[in-house]
Amino acid sequence: MSVPVLSCEDLEAGYGPFRALFGISFEVAEGTATALIGPNGAGKSTVARVASGLVAPSAGRVLVKGVDMTGKAPHEFAEAGIAHAPEGRAVFASLTVEENLELAFRESLGRKGVAAALDEAYEMFPRLKERRTQLAGTLSGGEQRILTLARVMILRPALLIADELSLGLAPMITTEVYRILEKIKAAGCALLIVEQHMDYALALADEVLLLRQGEVTFRGPPGEMDRRSASLLSESLSESLSENPPQQEQSS
Amino acid sequence: MVDLLEYAVRGIPTGCVFALLAVGLVLTYKTSGVFNLAFAAQAYTSAAVFYVLRKEQEWPLFWSAFIAIVIVGPALGLLLERVLFRHLRGAGSLAKMVTSLGLLIAIPEVVKLFFGSDAKSNPPPLWYVRRTDEWLWPQGSKFVFDAGQVTTILSTLVVVLGLTVLFRYTNLGLRMRAVVESSRLAELNGVNAERVSMASWMLSSMLAGLAGVLVAPLFASLNPIDLFTLLVAALAATVVGGLSSIPLTFIGAIGLGMLQAVLAGSLPTNSVLATGLRPGLPFLVLFALLIFRPGLRSNSEMADPLATVDPPLPVPVAVSRPRWMSISSRTVGVVATMFGLLVSWFVLDGFWLAIVISGVVLGVIMLSLTVVTGIGGMLSLAQASLAAIGAFTTAQVVTATGLPVLVAMLIGAAVAAACGALLAIPVVRLDGVYLALGTLAFALMFESILVPLSWVSGGSVPLAVPRPVIGPWDLADDRYFLLFAALCLTVIALAVIRVRQGTTGRFLQAIQSSPTAANSIGISGGRSRIIAFTLAAGIAGFGGGLLASFAGRANYQASFPYVVGLVWVALVISAGARSIQAAVFSGIMFFLLPATLNRVFSWPENYLEAHQQAPEWMQNLLGLVQPNWAVPVSFILFGIGAFTYAKHPEGIIEAQTNSSVTAVLLWTERRKAKVDATSSMDTPQVSA
Numbered sequence: 012m013s014v015p016v017l018s019c020e021d022l023e024a025g026y027g028p029f030r031a032l033f034g035i036s037f038e039v040a041e042g043t044a045t046a047l048i049g050p051n052g053a054g055k056s057t058v059a060r061v062a063s064g065l066v067a068p069s070a071g072r073v074l075v076k077g078v079d080m081t082g083k084a085p086h087e088f089a090e091a092g093i094a095h096a097p098e099g100r101a102v103f104a105s106l107t108v109e110e111n112l113e114l115a116f117r118e119s120l121g122r123k124g125v126a127a128a129l130d131e132a133y134e135m136f137p138r139l140k141e142r143r144t145q146l147a148g149t150l151s152g153g154e155q156r157i158l159t160l161a162r163v164m165i166l167r168p169a170l171l172i173a174d175e176l177s178l179g180l181a182p183m184i185t186t187e188v189y190r191i192l193e194k195i196k197a198a199g200c201a202l203l204i205v206e207q208h209m210d211y212a213l214a215l216a217d218e219v220l221l222l223r224q225g226e227v228t229f230r231g232p233p234g235e236m237d238r239r240s241a242s243l244l245s246e247s248l249s250e251s252l253s254e255n256p257p258q259q260e261q262s263s
Numbered sequence: 264m265v266d267l268l269e270y271a272v273r274g275i276p277t278g279c280v281f282a283l284l285a286v287g288l289v290l291t292y293k294t295s296g297v298f299n300l301a302f303a304a305q306a307y308t309s310a311a312v313f314y315v316l317r318k319e320q321e322w323p324l325f326w327s328a329f330i331a332i333v334i335v336g337p338a339l340g341l342l343l344e345r346v347l348f349r350h351l352r353g354a355g356s357l358a359k360m361v362t363s364l365g366l367l368i369a370i371p372e373v374v375k376l377f378f379g380s381d382a383k384s385n386p387p388p389l390w391y392v393r394r395t396d397e398w399l400w401p402q403g404s405k406f407v408f409d410a411g412q413v414t415t416i417l418s419t420l421v422v423v424l425g426l427t428v429l430f431r432y433t434n435l436g437l438r439m440r441a442v443v444e445s446s447r448l449a450e451l452n453g454v455n456a457e458r459v460s461m462a463s464w465m466l467s468s469m470l471a472g473l474a475g476v477l478v479a480p481l482f483a484s485l486n487p488i489d490l491f492t493l494l495v496a497a498l499a500a501t502v503v504g505g506l507s508s509i510p511l512t513f514i515g516a517i518g519l520g521m522l523q524a525v526l527a528g529s530l531p532t533n534s535v536l537a538t539g540l541r542p543g544l545p546f547l548v549l550f551a552l553l554i555f556r557p558g559l560r561s562n563s564e565m566a567d568p569l570a571t572v573d574p575p576l577p578v579p580v581a582v583s584r585p586r587w588m589s590i591s592s593r594t595v596g597v598v599a600t601m602f603g604l605l606v607s608w609f610v611l612d613g614f615w616l617a618i619v620i621s622g623v624v625l626g627v628i629m630l631s632l633t634v635v636t637g638i639g640g641m642l643s644l645a646q647a648s649l650a651a652i653g654a655f656t657t658a659q660v661v662t663a664t665g666l667p668v669l670v671a672m673l674i675g676a677a678v679a680a681a682c683g684a685l686l687a688i689p690v691v692r693l694d695g696v697y698l699a700l701g702t703l704a705f706a707l708m709f710e711s712i713l714v715p716l717s718w719v720s721g722g723s724v725p726l727a728v729p730r731p732v733i734g735p736w737d738l739a740d741d742r743y744f745l746l747f748a749a750l751c752l753t754v755i756a757l758a759v760i761r762v763r764q765g766t767t768g769r770f771l772q773a774i775q776s777s778p779t780a781a782n783s784i785g786i787s788g789g790r791s792r793i794i795a796f797t798l799a800a801g802i803a804g805f806g807g808g809l810l811a812s813f814a815g816r817a818n819y820q821a822s823f824p825y826v827v828g829l830v831w832v833a834l835v836i837s838a839g840a841r842s843i844q845a846a847v848f849s850g851i852m853f854f855l856l857p858a859t860l861n862r863v864f865s866w867p868e869n870y871l872e873a874h875q876q877a878p879e880w881m882q883n884l885l886g887l888v889q890p891n892w893a894v895p896v897s898f899i900l901f902g903i904g905a906f907t908y909a910k911h912p913e914g915i916i917e918a919q920t921n922s923s924v925t926a927v928l929l930w931t932e933r934r935k936a937k938v939d940a941t942s943s944m945d946t947p948q949v950s951a
Contacts, residue, residue, distance in 0.1 A: 026572075065447055065572050084457075085450035095451050100568040105444050106437070114441050117434050118453035162452075 014077040015040050016170045016201045017062055017093070022071035024061050031057040033225040034071070039170060044202035046212035046233070049222035055205045056098055058222070059174045062203065063095035064088040076169065089118070092169035096159045098178060098205075104148025108139055108158060111147050115162040132161045153184035160191045163200070170201040177208045185211060269406065270528035271521040276412035278520020279419040280478055281545070282513045284493060285500035286423060287470040289512050292501075293430075294439040294463030297348060297359040298696045301366035303491035305468050306475025309336050310386060311374050313476045314485055317387045324391055332472040339370075340468025344461050351909050352446055352460070357642060357695045358909040364833050365905025371487035372895035372902070380891060382486075386479035390414050415477050422470065423513045430509065439463045447569040488826050495707055496545035498700060502552040519545060543712035550704040553697055554689045588924055596844055604749060608742055616741050618854045623748045624813055626850030628806035629835050630755055630843070631799040636832070637840035638763050639795035640775040641691065645702035646803045647828025648709040651819055653679040653804025654811035655719055658726035668731040672808035676801045683800020684793065691792040706825035714819050725816040728808070744813060751809060755802055756843045762798065763841070767791045830901055837904030839914020848916060856900065861893035 015038035022035040031054045039045045047055050060066040061073060064085040072081045075091045085095075102111050109129065116128045133140035136157055142150065147158060156176055163171050173192065177185040189211050196202055196215065206212035213219065213233045221229035221236070229236065284302070291299040313331035316322045322330075343366065351359050390398070390410040398410040408416070430436040438459045441449040446456035475490060482489045496519075503515025527541045540547075607619045628650050635643045656675035660666055666674075690701040713719045720726070730738040731747070738744040762768050773781040774788040781788070811817040834853060839845030867885035871877060877885075904915065911918040 060572060063451060065451070065569065084455070085447065086453050086455045089451060089453035097448070097451065097569055101448065101451075103441050103444050103448060106440060110437055110440075113434075114437055114449070114454065115452045117437075122434070 013041055015074075016076060017203065018074045018077075019058070019062065020072045020074070022058070022061055022068045022073070024057055024066050024068045026066075031225055032061070032068075035222075035225070035227055036071075037220055037227065037230065039201050039203055041169070042196070042199050042201055043217040044196055044204060044215050045218045045220060046209075046216035047203060047205045047220050047222060048207070048209055048212060051207075052224075053222040054225040055222055056174055057225075059095065059097075059172045059203065059205050062088075062170075063093050063172055065095070065097075086118075089168075093172065094163050094166065094168035094170070095172040096156075096163070096174060096176065098174040100148075100155060101159045102147040102150070102155050104146065106147055107144050108147055108150070109143045111158055112139075112162060115166065119166055128165045132165050135164060136161050152179050153181070153188065156180070156184075156188050157191070160188070160195065163195055164191070164198070167198060168200060170203060171195060172203045172205070174205045175207065176204075177206060177211060189215065266528065267525055270525045272406045273528075274521035274524025275517060276408065276415055276520070277523060278517035279412075279415045280474075280481065280493070281497040281500050281519055282516035283415070283419050283422060283470075283474045283477065284497035285504070285512045285516050286419075286426060286509055287467060287474055288494070288497070289501050289504055289506060289509060290426060290463075290470060291467040292506050294443060294467060295344075295348060295460065296352075296356065296443050297363055298356060298506075299363045299467070300360065300491075300494075301343075301363040301370060302467075302471050303494040304367045304370035304487060305336065305339055305471035306478070306494075307371050307485070307487040307490050308339055308374050308475070309472030310475035310479040310485055310490070311378055311383065313389075314383050314386050314479070315378055318383075318385075324389075328389055328476065331476055332469060336469040336472025337465035340464040340466075340471075341461060343468070344464035347906060348464065349457070349460065354909045355695075357699075358912065360642070360696055360699060361833070361836055361905050361908045364829060365837070365902040365908075367487075367491065367902070368830055368833055368905070369899045369902025372898045375895050376892065376899075380895065382484045384484040386482070386485045388414070388480045389418075389476050411477075411480050418473060418477060419513075422473070423509060426509050435459070435462065445569055447572060488824075491826070492707065495549070495703060498704075499545050499549040499552055502549060502556060502700075505556075519548060522548075540712065543708050546704045546707040546711065550701060550708060553693060553701045553704065585928075588927065592920065592924075600749070604745070607745055613741065615858070616745065618858050619851065620741060620745050620748055620813055621810070621854045622851030623745065623752055623847070624806060624809045624850075625831075625853055626752050626847040627748075627755055627809060628803050629831060629846035629850045630752070630759055631801075631803035631806065632832060632835040633840060633843065633846045634759055634762065634795055634802060635799035636836065637842070638759075638768050639771050639792055639799070641792060641796065642695070642699040642832070642836075643702045643796070643799070644699055644825070644829060644832060645686065645706040645709075646799070647823045647825055647831065648706040649679045649683055649800045649803040650807030650810065650828075651709070651714070651817075651823035652682050653807035654728070654817040654823065655721070655726070655819075656804070657808035657811055658721060658728045658817035659718075661728060662721070662726055668729055668812055669733070671728075672731075672805060672812065675808040676805035679804020679807065680797050680801030683803075684797040686800070687793045687796035691789060691796060703825070706828060710819075710825055720817070720819055725818040725821075727816055728811040729815075730812055748809060748813070751805070752847065755805070756847070759802075759843060762795075767794050771795060830898065833905040834901050836908055837901075837906075837915055839917040842914060842917050842920075845914050845916040853901075856897040857893045860896055861890055864888050864892045864896075865890035 018036075018038040020036050022032050023030070024032045035054070035058060037045070047058060049055055057066060061068050064073075064080065064083055064087065067082055072079055074080065075088065075093060078091065080088060080091060088095075103114070106114065112129055112132055113125055116125045120128055133143075138154065139158060139161060142154065147155065150158065171192075176188050176192070180188065185208070192202065192204070192215060202215065204212045204215065213236070216233050219229065219231060219233050219236045220227055284306075287306075288299065288302050291297055291302060309331045312335045313327055316327035316330060317324065320327075347362060347366075348359070351362060388411045399407050400409075400413060401407070430440070438449065438454050439462070441452070441454060442456045442459045442463075446460070449456050449459070478490065478493060479485050481493075497516060499519055500512050500516035503518075504510075504512030523541060523544050526544060530540065603619075607616055611619065628646060631646050631649070632643070635641055635646070653672070653675035656678040657668070657671045660671040660674050661668055664671075686702070686705055690698055690705075693701050730744060732738065733747070736743045736747075738747055770781070770786050770791040771788075773784075773786055774791065778788065807817075807823065810822055814822065831849075831853065834849040835846055838849040838852075867888045868890060871882060871885055907915055907918075913921070
């Protein structure tokens with residue numbers, strides 16, 4: 012069995028006095044898609060951030076392709092092949108579309124590779140070519156996602172962490188965005204999909220992780236999930252509607 | 264027309280000086296998000312190093328310039344980035360500005376400690392000649408530039424072209440822009456944000472060094488205040504460029520230089536307009552641009568989409584402080600005040616009594632900052648000028664009408680409040696950094712245009728202001744004056760507390776916590792902010808009158824220069840902008856700390872005089888300590904205090920109070936828990 016692209020061991024993490032994760036372990040195998048689902052405040056985005064180095068875990072380890080990356084800076088995760096499309100706006104609003112792409116390409120492809128990579132990206136997404144000189148902040152939400160994913164399509168990272176790609180998008184656009192995700196997966200890139208719209212995530216996923224209050228409550232293939240943990244899920248969803256905000260604990 | 268053209272051409276060198284400073288400032292802002300007031304201090308550091316190497320050590324031109332600009336400049340930038348600004352990347356632009364204000368105060372004093380605080384006259388030019396006018400070009404023509412001007416023009420062109428290329432066409436420029444918007448997003452793109460941030464600080468600091476060395480020969484002696492004033496003059500150009508465009512900034516700076524030269528040439532000499540308008544023009548232009556450039560009104564800062572990665576700010580404990588604890592802390596404050604008054608009355612000699620009184624009076628002015636900055640959430644850099652308006656009015660009214668001083672002080676407060684309102688109406692619409700710049704422009708307009716006029720300040724000799732006489736008490740006795748000042752302070756402090764808890768205070772707090780939420784329930788910031796600003800101006804004006812009355816004269820140079828006002832702001836903000844104790848504390852500290860340090864630092868000298876036979880090593884060691892360290896060291900401490908603002912926006916005093924309150928609360932809770940535990944242990948035993 013090959014080494015998993017990403018493996019997390021007993022992760023604990025939080026923000027200041029707030030604990031978000033309480034011992035989370037999982038792996039993402041090469042070329043597979045994992046869906047990370049759960050109610051609001053379950054810690055999904057925190058898992059995503061720990062996996063790309065944005066948040067340093069207070070305990071546990073993060074391994075990328077078998078190499079311990081715990082405590083490394085996000086750009087080192089990026090070099091190791093982890094791409095993270097964070098929740099909400101994930102492009103530089105003050106840079107043009109082309110500059111956004113250039114910035115991403117320059118680091119790994121060098122001065123010479125940029126021009127070819129830009130051509131390839133524009134061929135794949137003609138809409139971006141039309142908007143080349145426009146500031147990325149003025150793009151629509153869907154176009155911003157496409158810009159983010161265009162980077163990934165060209166750079167072919169080992170793992171894409173896609174955090175709430177559907178947030179704020181019309182259903183039609185979401186479908187389009189997920190079609191691109193499918194292509195990315197077909198190209199051999201592993202996916203870690205954080206999503207509240209489960210239909211989209213489950214259609215793509217090889218494995219599902221259900222998170223509840225910072226802990227993994229279910230892990231298995233999506234088919235099993237449909238039968239076994241519909242009750243689990245509805246329970247946790249109703250919980251998120253009725254219950255208090257995420258657990259906190261005063262750290263000294 | 265030809266004359267006009269000639270004047271315009273003569274303005275080009277000045278314009279280039281403005282351009283160099285303005286472009287440097289824009290570079291810092293673009294690459295680090297810091298509106299770096301300390302740019303002037305960095306420029307001063309390099310200029311001082313260049314002065315010492317070139318003039319005192321007589322090094323060759325190239326090596327002195329190399330060390331000052333290429334080594335010292337970037338090294339200072341690197342130091343600032345690693346020690347301070349790296350940790351402020353997520354902080355608001357106002358917190359960064361306050362930090363740079365602290366640096367502006369502290370860095371020149373550190374430099375003076377190293378190189379001696381004696382005046383460094385006739386700074387050497389960055390040219391092989393000893394004096395700039397030894398070399399002229401083109402000779403015999405109408406437009407003649409001297410060596411310094413030619414160097415400035417050439418360097419400015421190189422810098423502007425270089426930076427334009429850097430931002431337009433290079434990868435480093437692209438990465439710098441990306442890191443400013445969101446260092447985290449840049450990291451996710453594989454950019455090493457720390458390295459980029461270090462590079463941008465080194466570059467902008469090198470530019471500051473170049474600007475400092477080039478600009479220094481324009482002044483008779485090397486002086487951080489002159490450099491800072493010039494920097495503020497150049498700010499108008501940065502506003503033309505919208506704080507981002509380097510070519511536009513350059514054009515604005517050249518235009519400003521030409522406008523100044525044309526006005527200087529075409530206005531009748533010796534008229535009020537010529538003497539006042541020429542030095543004040545850049546500040547007028549800055550003020551007008553801030554008010555009339557609509558794009559600046561809204562905050563154009565790009566929010567970091569990944570800001571939520573930072574831990575949330577701690578909840579201020581003061582909000583949840585139990586009543587008994589507020590009462591007891593207030594009691595402690597009152598007892599301490601009474602004790603202080605008693606000691607001052609019975610124990611202190613004339614010198615220390617005068618210091619305490621000055622501190623108490625300054626406490627009144629500091630309370631005006633509590634209102635405008637603490638309650639109003641506006642960083643006003645013009646409180647010293649408003650206090651000066653109060654002082655001048657008091658002096659003029661007393662001199663002209665012979666009314667009692669107290670009445671004159673109240674008139675002074677009213678006039679200051681009116682000026683504050685006039686200033687507030689356009690200025691409160693600006694946001695954060697721009698509001699601070701608007702008030703700074705006002706302070707400099709006041710200083711350069713109005714203060715020299717005799718109907719304002721009374722001319723070159725400061726106007727006399729007598730001490731008040733209230734019934735049988737003649738306040739010419741310092742001890743009575745102390746009581747009077749303390750009484751004024753108490754009354755104003757109580758009024759400030761009322762405002763803080765009243766409608767205006769609550770509205771202002773709502774606006775600061777969430778402008779959107781406040782607007783949606785029908786609270787509009789404008790009116791409350793104008794009220795707070797006006798009230799603060801009135802308090803400052805009264806304090807100014809009081810200070811003038813205590814000093815006996817309304818002396819602008821001694822008490823109210825705008826630079827002194829900047830130190831006050833740094834002090835109050837670091838002690839705690841919202842707290843009354845902090846205002847009083849910082850008022851007293853401003854005078855007490857230098858005086859105390861002076862005593863401490865003169866101790867070795869006195870000791871050596873008394874003990875002539877002290878061993879040589881002791882003489883050498885103690886001889887190092889100079890009494891004139893007192894002022895630099897206290898200013899360094901005041902400046903360093905401002906660095907804590909980003910971490911403790913509520914201020915040092917408030918933070919200390921909060922942590923002790925938390926400790927007391929924890930202790931009582933633990934005790935309670937212990938009692939509960941023992942009683943619950945008891946219960947089963949009883950039932951058994």
